[in-house]
Amino acid sequence: MADVEVISLAKRFFDTIGLEKLTLNINSIGCPKCRKVYNEALKQYLFEHLKDMCPTCNSRFEKNPLRILDCKEEKCKTVTAKAPVVLDYLCDECKEHFEKLKRGLDEVGIKYVVNPKIVRGLDYYTKTVFEFVSDAIGAQGTVCGGGRYDSLVEEVGGKPTPAVGFGMGLERLLIVLESENLLERAPKEAVDYYIGSMGEKEADYALKLAASLRAKGKSVETDLVGRSVKAQMKYADKIGAKYVIIIGDDEIKSKIFKVKDMASGEEKTVSADEL
Known part of the structure; x- marks a missing residue:
């Protein structure tokens, strides 16, 4: 399974640089068909709580309600803690895909946490989403995030092409390495x-x-x-x-x-x- 291979690639990279205190969080946000059903259920729940949520989440309510689940404001997190869970709304195909992902990670020995609040910030994601998270630098602890985006190439004018990948921020990665005193392990070439x-x-x-x-x-x-x-x-x-x-x-x-x-x-x- 390509999703497992890509996650394994990221994991090997972190292991190679000595960054072992990371937690892999995984989720599935389904396909457009089952996500539409979930969005409606989510909006129905959130509508009654909009007055208790931040302005940003209010603006996201119509455009992209899934992003509300990713809000770091405490008052919004209190509301979304009881929100419907996307995994309960997956169609049969997406359920099987997520189960296959978990079996694959189990087979290769990669530990993970199922986190239904992971949604990623871009609309083109489908099915698998994941993040490697460190608790060493506070709330903004995601050092790597990715997932599957099967319809992205088609959306920008190309032929339908399944795809999966990830990205990471160099600055965030360096902050985590420094917080765990791992930068000093790298051999240094003397500056002339x-x-x-x-x-x-x-x-x-x-x-x-x-x-x-x-x-x-x-x-x-x-x-x-x-x-x-x-x-x-x-x-x-x-x-x-x-x-x-x-x-x-x-x-x-x-x-x-x-x-x-x-x-x-x-x-x-x-x-x-x-x-």
């Missing part, structure tokens, strides 16, 4: 030069000097967030830079730089051509 700067004009010059050194095959980092010189030195030490150059007005005018060897603490003066 860190070029610091004392101001905006100096920062522009640092970029120019960095480009020149990179053209010579050197690895170089510069300050991009406006740190103080002291903070830049700490950062250079943190990333393991071999040498540090701080650009000030005098350095721009003379094209002569003090290069600090971070291992020995020694400094030497060199010209731009000698770098």
Whole structure:
């Protein structure tokens, strides 16, 4: 089953980078036929509670009521906790598809939680939806989400093509890795030069000097967030830079730089051509 293969691919990726404290949540949102029936039941329930729900959920009521189940507002979560469950409205074909998904995951040894509140945010999903979730970064803990979208290609003008896949956000993934102290496991290549700067004009010059050194095959980092010189030195030490150059007005005018060897603490003066 393709759905199991795709979920297994995501799981292998997380295992490879050492991210093991994730929970796989799965659900089925059915096909257009059974989802239409469910939407009506859901709207009938929600209609009586709209006054107790946030403005966003009120706006979603007509356009996409399924998205209301994904709301993170506490007052909305209280309402949807007693809402009809989509799994109770699946047609026979969708029920069998979901059972096949669970059997496949059991066969390959991937643990999962059936979560009927997972709906994903895009209308083109059909049947399988899933998320890998971390509890290490609060409410926004989904690091990977995906599912099946059998009608998507046809909707954008192509031939009917079954499809299943997933996506993940790099920033969210890095946050989770950092929260579990996994980033430090990655081998680090030492940076040849860190070029610091004392101001905006100096920062522009640092970029120019960095480009020149990179053209010579050197690895170089510069300050991009406006740190103080002291903070830049700490950062250079943190990333393991071999040498540090701080650009000030005098350095721009003379094209002569003090290069600090971070291992020995020694400094030497060199010209731009000698770098």
